[in-house]
Amino acid sequence: MSAAEIDFYQLLEVSRDADGGAIKSAYRKMAMKYHPDRNPGDAQAEAQFKAINAAYDCLKDPQKRAAYDRFGHQAFTEGMAGGGGAGQAGADFGDIGDIFETIFGSAFGGGSGRQQARRGADLRYNLDVTLDEAFHGKETQIEIEVSAECDTCDGSGAEPGTSERRCNLCNGLGSVRAKQGFFVVERACPTCHGRGVVIETPCGECRGEGRVDKVQALEVTIPPGVDTGTRIRLAGRGEAGPNGSPSGDLYIFVQVRPHNVFERQGTTLATRVPLSFTTAALGGSIDIPDLDGSTNTIEIPAGIQSGKQLRVRGAGMPVLQGRGRGDLVVEVAVETPTKLSKKQKELLKEFRETETGEECPESRGFFDTLKNAFGG
Numbered sequence: 001m002s003a004a005e006i007d008f009y010q011l012l013e014v015s016r017d018a019d020g021g022a023i024k025s026a027y028r029k030m031a032m033k034y035h036p037d038r039n040p041g042d043a044q045a046e047a048q049f050k051a052i053n054a055a056y057d058c059l060k061d062p063q064k065r066a067a068y069d070r071f072g073h074q075a076f077t078e079g080m081a082g083g084g085g086a087g088q089a090g091a092d093f094g095d096i097g098d099i100f101e102t103i104f105g106s107a108f109g110g111g112s113g114r115q116q117a118r119r120g121a122d123l124r125y126n127l128d129v130t131l132d133e134a135f136h137g138k139e140t141q142i143e144i145e146v147s148a149e150c151d152t153c154d155g156s157g158a159e160p161g162t163s164e165r166r167c168n169l170c171n172g173l174g175s176v177r178a179k180q181g182f183f184v185v186e187r188a189c190p191t192c193h194g195r196g197v198v199i200e201t202p203c204g205e206c207r208g209e210g211r212v213d214k215v216q217a218l219e220v221t222i223p224p225g226v227d228t229g230t231r232i233r234l235a236g237r238g239e240a241g242p243n244g245s246p247s248g249d250l251y252i253f254v255q256v257r258p259h260n261v262f263e264r265q266g267t268t269l270a271t272r273v274p275l276s277f278t279t280a281a282l283g284g285s286i287d288i289p290d291l292d293g294s295t296n297t298i299e300i301p302a303g304i305q306s307g308k309q310l311r312v313r314g315a316g317m318p319v320l321q322g323r324g325r326g327d328l329v330v331e332v333a334v335e336t337p338t339k340l341s342k343k344q345k346e347l348l349k350e351f352r353e354t355e356t357g358e359e360c361p362e363s364r365g366f367f368d369t370l371k372n373a374f375g376g
Helices: 008-012 020-034 043-059 062-076 096-104 131-136 277-282 342-353 361-373
Strands: 123-129 138-149 164-166 175-180 183-188 197-199 211-222 231-234 250-256 263-265 268-276 284-289 295-300 309-312 328-335
Touching: 008 020, 008 043, 020 043, 043 062, 123 138, 123 211, 131 250, 138 250, 211 231, 211 250, 268 277, 268 284, 277 328, 284 328, 295 309, 295 328
Parallel strands: 123 250, 268 328
Antiparallel strands: 138 211, 164 197, 175 183, 231 250, 263 268, 284 295, 309 328
16 A cells, blocks of 8 residues: 555544544644654655645545545545645645536536636745744745746736637536446546636747746744744745646745754753752752843752752743743753862861761662661
8 A cells, every 4th residue: 555545544643533633733743753854864754744744634624534534545536636646735626516526527516617727836945943033033035946927928828919719629618528337427628628728829938837937035924932843834925826827835844953052842941050069069049041131040959969850930932823931941960070179179078077978868778778688
């Protein structure tokens, strides 16, 4: 069984009665796991990522999902949905009525005349941002080469001064019928490809396509709180459709670069702070810069141990398209000094001579356990 034939619900690891929220949550989890940026050079992960996107593209749309639940993958193969696979970017499968009409003709579907115009393909752009930019958000400009509407013919595909004519084969309907056994099957007209019209004199600039490749500069708004895998949709900024058909969408996939101090875990920021053993023993305070430009002063309780985590509420990352911020988590690592002066060594020796064992109860308890376990 090919990747395209694997059950969409199995791909997203959800039940067939899962609601839209559960499907979206499962998709985000799986997409993060198999994202190409997290699995560089892994062809299998890349294939899985594409399959997951195809499954979500189908199941997030109630009409596509209804068709899939009834017909499975056959709902989106040629002869049932115009030949564009379920995972094809920007594919437009229409509604349930369109599917029945394609299978059985207008006697069952009601007859819709011309086929729907082919929508332009969706495009993807990977955008790297720093953690600081992800925190504050930013306005940025990107350049992308994309098939855009031809200025010479205004997207019609016809040479200026000329016009389209009605297709003689389908008489402008955009579809033709053929008898197959007991059924009359309706398909897109092979001459006009479902448009119902034919261009006799193609535009010399775009060769009748109605679109040409151009480099476009686009303004992109990055909202505060974005994370790796966040997808920003720019409607109508994808590839232009042929002969004036609607354009696809442009999807900006965000990748947040690693930070040299903080490790991000959703809306939580985590960092590991080394402490001198005197500060750990006596207590004190440390200052941790905040990404908003302020400073978080964290009180260190006396006797703190390595691995202890201190939490500062509301000092993490902003909630994407929401209110408030996550937390800052500081993990303490008590550092044993490696370079001591003569005086420091003498002071530590004096301290050791005054030790009773009560200063480090965990250590004393461990050695007491050893004695009991091995008979003294």
